[in-house]
Amino acid sequence: MTGPDVAPDGEHVCSAKGCRQAAAHAVIWRNPKLHTPERRKVWLACDEHRQSLADFLALRGFLIEVVGVADLTDADG
Template identity: 75%
Template structure:
């Protein structure tokens, strides 16, 4: 199992996760994990980060298309996500 996600070259430092919603700059608390099987291999896990306000709308957007895998707290992201 992979450990917590940390950006390349960043180790042991606080990293701010910014919401992926258009125009939002809030700190993300959630990770919307999805995969478009027409574009990505089955093991690929794409991630959109979401603040509390945008978690539902981002998750609903990918769920409507059948792409949603799961929504987890950003602290649970691993090296396999991204």
């Protein structure tokens, strides 16, 4: 779950295990022990999994921010 998932029809799907719902949110993160400060990893999230994915990463000190999928940039991914 390290990059944006895209369904065959081009729709972004949630990165939560077993979820195939459309993603509305991008949970941006990095592991500071592995990634340089400019590195931005992305998990996509539907409305239902947005908070649990963000909480999982925040607990580990990895969460950077949560933005809308439409707000992703070329630096994300």
